[in-house]
Amino acid sequence: MNTAEVREIIARHPEPEGRVAAILEEIQKKYRHLPEEALRIVSGELGVSLTRLYGVATFYAAFSLEPKGEHLISICHGTACHVKGAKNLAERWEREVGIKEGQTTADGMFTLEAVRCLGCCSLAPVFSIDGKTYGGVKPDQVPEVLGEWKGGGGR
Amino acid sequence: MEITLNGKSVPVQGEATVLEVARREGIWIPTLCHHPGLPPYGACRLCIVEVKAGGRQGLTASCTLPPAEGLVVETDSPRVRERRKVLVQLLLAVVRDAPEIRELARRLGVEKAPFKPPEEKRECILCGLCVRVCETAGNSAIGFAFRGSQRRVSPPFGKAAADCIGCRACAKVCPTGAVRFEQAGDRLTGEPWQADLQVARCTSCGRPLAARLLLDFARKKVVCSDFEGLCPACRRRKVARSVKRRG
Ligand code: SF4
Ligand code: FES
Ligand code: FES
Numbered sequence: 001m002n003t004a005e006v007r008e009i010i011a012r013h014p015e016p017e018g019r020v021a022a023i024l025e026e027i028q029k030k031y032r033h034l035p036e037e038a039l040r041i042v043s044g045e046l047g048v049s050l051t052r053l054y055g056v057a058t059f060y061a062a063f064s065l066e067p068k069g070e071h072l073i074s075i076c077h078g079t080a081c082h083v084k085g086a087k088n089l090a091e092r093w094e095r096e097v098g099i100k101e102g103q104t105t106a107d108g109m110f111t112l113e114a115v116r117c118l119g120c121c122s123l124a125p126v127f128s129i130d131g132k133t134y135g136g137v138k139p140d141q142v143p144e145v146l147g148e149w150k151g152g153g154g155r
Numbered sequence: 156m157e158i159t160l161n162g163k164s165v166p167v168q169g170e171a172t173v174l175e176v177a178r179r180e181g182i183w184i185p186t187l188c189h190h191p192g193l194p195p196y197g198a199c200r201l202c203i204v205e206v207k208a209g210g211r212q213g214l215t216a217s218c219t220l221p222p223a224e225g226l227v228v229e230t231d232s233p234r235v236r237e238r239r240k241v242l243v244q245l246l247l248a249v250v251r252d253a254p255e256i257r258e259l260a261r262r263l264g265v266e267k268a269p270f271k272p273p274e275e276k277r278e279c280i281l282c283g284l285c286v287r288v289c290e291t292a293g294n295s296a297i298g299f300a301f302r303g304s305q306r307r308v309s310p311p312f313g314k315a316a317a318d319c320i321g322c323r324a325c326a327k328v329c330p331t332g333a334v335r336f337e338q339a340g341d342r343l344t345g346e347p348w349q350a351d352l353q354v355a356r357c358t359s360c361g362r363p364l365a366a367r368l369l370l371d372f373a374r375k376k377v378v379c380s381d382f383e384g385l386c387p388a389c390r391r392r393k394v395a396r397s398v399k400r401r402g
Pocket of ligand 1: 308
């Protein structure tokens, strides 16, 4: 983390409205997590208590205090996906990547996360990788998709 | 403006909520997350009343309900009573031994606690009083974190409360006794915030007075240089000495 970078992000958001969330989003994007030190800077610059920022950072699933992997695999456990076998799909992902949902691989390549309804239930079961949505994928097809992302493709 | 409370027409005298009007009228409405000195929060729902007319009908929290002309409210209807009982039963499942909750249960005629307690022991019912009082009177050392079943009150990063000044306001307002401060020698510790503070002593008699940070904080907020560093007893002595007998 780089102090000047964080200050620059803050400076880019002069409008008071929705400032905190927008700034945290950018920091999260840049460092793939919210470093404690960055939150301290934001708190000091904006005059928002660290307590509040911690509350926001832990409330929204989009933020994390631990570094996330380079690629974020979000598996939907919403109602429709649940019915269509999200559990099996998630288990297969866990096996293939070798971590549990909520964890990040040791090499920092992948993070597996469970999310609620990605908003395209008709494609259930759904998962997304770095925002790219995959629908109707069977557990057996998981290795193939993973392979694409491992090879640096996918995007 | 007038509203109708339990069939009686009562004036609104600048109160911001129906709860306040009811209290002024001497009507008892149970509350857990309400404190007259703090912004309303509407978390515990114990203060529910039944709106019969003049607003959106049904059950609603009176601590966040602004009075409106022609509002007709029942504070103790069968529906209200039934719902309050369930709420207290749920609370009992979590914090069975808290005296304030027990007293509430007694007053509302709740005998059974049919709900199963959560697996891990809890003392906090997430009423948010400590959070709001820390924001208002203290130093925003604690706040809500996480969400859903994980929701809890915590200092930032779950570490020891670095911004705690030891005012103990949180322990004072907590309805369940989940917050505890203890003073031993020159240390004041506060749980579950992991607060650990230096205690200042009376500059005259040497008795432990209060957390040093609290005194510093108070000095910045109130202008009252006379009593600096003196315990209440020494303060009284000082004032008494300064008063001269006439004749
Ligand atoms: S610790 Fe006490 S005051 Fe704070 S939210 Fe929990 S029950 Fe309420
Ligand atoms: S439930 Fe999965 S996309 Fe809606
Ligand atoms: S006192 Fe109104 S919701 Fe708690």
